[in-house]
């Protein structure tokens with residue numbers, strides 16, 4: 780069974796997917812694939828430095844993500860150019876991993892799942908949501924400025940809309956033990972190939 784997990788900025792998607800991985804799912808993250816490309820894929824690094832200048836190069840030869848974030852979050856045209864470079868590569872690698880997998884449960888974390896119209900490729904879609912003030916606090920904790928947070932949110936559908944489109948909604952409104960319990964409950968359903976239960980919240 781293939782499952783796509785999405786959700787807004789700092790809602791706990793990666794944590795939820797990590798728990799599913801610990802329970803036995805094979806997992807992939809679009810954000811992590813991007814980070815790998817920016818760290819070590821020479822061709823991609825050259826294209827991005829060519830478009831955005833050597834100021835976005837890091838000291839170790841890869842791209843400095845913080846510098847690049849400063850350039851693209853807040854400039855929709857620049858962000859689109861970056862997405863045009865990265866999204867086809869991320870899509871290709873995700874598809875390759877799904878096809879190569881023989882795992883009973885395969886989980887892909889895709890922040891722009893519904894914005895990119897990719898949801899039909901998966902057996903089931905899950906949206907993780909969290910109270911807004913909590914998401915803001917988590918974003919601030921990781922050093923993200925208000926302007927950057929707003930720019931990212933402007934590029935994404937509101938979390939209510941993501942939740943409306945998803946087959947299953949996981950409300951991350953408690954502690955980590957609660958989230959683990961939610962993941963365990965869903966994983967048991969996924970394993971039976973029985974994730975889709977219309978209208979029910981996870």
Ligand SMILES: CC(C)(COP(=O)(O)OP(=O)(O)OC[C@H]1O[C@@H](n2cnc3c(N)ncnc32)[C@H](O)[C@@H]1O)[C@@H](O)C(=O)NCCC(=O)NCCS
Pocket residue numbers: 787788789809810813843844845847848851858861862865866869890891931934935
């Ligand atoms: C700008 C970059 C270098 C910043 O890296 P950094 O490590 O600082 O942030 P990170 O990648 O963790 O992203 C922070 C948050 O923004 C979200 N986000 C990232 N890119 C986008 C985007 N194009 N549109 C909307 N949200 C985005 C992420 O899902 C995450 O929630 C990086 O996010 C990037 O290259 N983004 C463009 C590629 C992309 O669209 N990625 C989204 C998944 S494919």
Ligand SMILES: Nc1ncnc2c1ncn2[C@@H]1O[C@H](COP(=O)(O)OP(=O)(O)OP(=O)(O)O)[C@@H](O)[C@H]1O
Pocket residue numbers: 786787788789790791792793794795810917951952953954955956958
């Ligand atoms: N239920 C929870 N209780 C306590 N902390 C949590 C909970 N869920 C997530 N967190 C913490 O909140 C932060 C954000 O979570 P996480 O990185 O999983 O979110 P994300 O949606 O993947 O973020 P991003 O949008 O940056 O990719 C992390 O520090 C994580 O440990």
